[in-house]
Amino acid sequence: MxxxxxxxxxxxxxxxxxxxxxxxxxxxxxxxxxxxxxxxxxxxxxxxxxxxxxxxxxxxxxxxxxxxxxSFKQEINKFSDLLPAEMAKYLGVKASLAPPISMMGSMSSDLYNHRRPPNARKMQFNCNNVLAQCGSCWAFAAITPLEFAKCMKFGRPVRLSEQQLVDCDKLNGGCDGGWYTLAWISIWRAWGSAHESFYPYNAQKNTCSYSWFMARANVFTYRYVPANNMLAMQQAIQKYGPIATAFTAVDPFSSYADGVYDDSACDTQPVNHAVVIVGWDTLNGVDYWIARNSWGPNWGKNGYIYVQRGVNKCNIESYPAYVLAF
Known part of the structure; x- marks a missing residue:
């Protein structure tokens, strides 16, 4: 006892x-x-x-x-006490707006006819401190490549406005989601993308207040890269800069900390998020893409994630696209 x-x-x-x-x-x-x-x-x-x-x-x-x-580690972060519905506010790609995957797979790859990938592996691009938090990841995925394209063409860095797209883009749904190539069409129709200082991000949809004098870059053209074609994506990045792409974000993604992300749970789900691929590399024999997320520098590896490359992990190789600026 x-x-x-x-x-x-x-x-x-x-x-x-x-x-x-x-x-x-x-x-x-x-x-x-x-x-x-x-x-x-x-x-x-x-x-x-x-x-x-x-x-x-x-x-x-x-x-x-x-x-x-x-192959990857997770960590506790600012998302670790959120409900699934709250976490969804940080996503925002609408799979219903995606082009047919059959079209993506049959696109011409004439521009990418070299047998070996280019030598350049990484493109340095400072992560924006802004945190996309109203279903507007599509706007961030559209703006980042346009900023780089503008800088690459004229040799001067520029910060463009994601909020302009949230408020003014009638082809997309603001905080209710959208698609990055439609955003490029909207910018072209509006005669330019506003400078961020004129139109700062505030994570909610407001009345459009864009005027032509705010513009600091415009879309000359955009093009999809053939789906599931790693070599074409590498050469597009080397030639045109970072490429926007859709992604399937599942629960472990929100807690990503380090390593090569290879979670299998995302492979059979539709796309719901957008990221920007800025380069590629290999870690411990595993090939990966270097992707910039829109959740600020305190998430992942200073705002970036390494995603397994060459296997269409989380659909990251299904809808890649680049943009040219003027």
């Missing part, structure tokens, strides 16, 4: 220790990311719900990172 009592006391002590550790981790997380869920009227229910989401995510990440043969 005494032995049973000792065991019960030991178990109770462990429970107190673990609960205390969980509470400390939760409080530290909120402090680090500036979150406060203390709502007097709900008696702490919101905070308790968020804490449970955070702890569940922590356990999932710890389990993933403990696996011996995983």
């Amino acid at each position: 005494k032995f049973i009592s000792v065991l019960a006391g030991f178990a109770m002590t462990l429970t107190v220790i673990y609960c205390s550790a969980d509470s400390d981790a939760w409080e530290n997380y909120k402090k680090k990311h500036g979150k406060d869920y203390n709502i007097a009227a709900d008696g702490g229910k919101q905070d308790a719900m968020r804490k449970e989401l955070f702890l569940d995510k922590t356990r999932i990440i710890e389990q993933h990172n403990s696996e011996k043969f995983t």
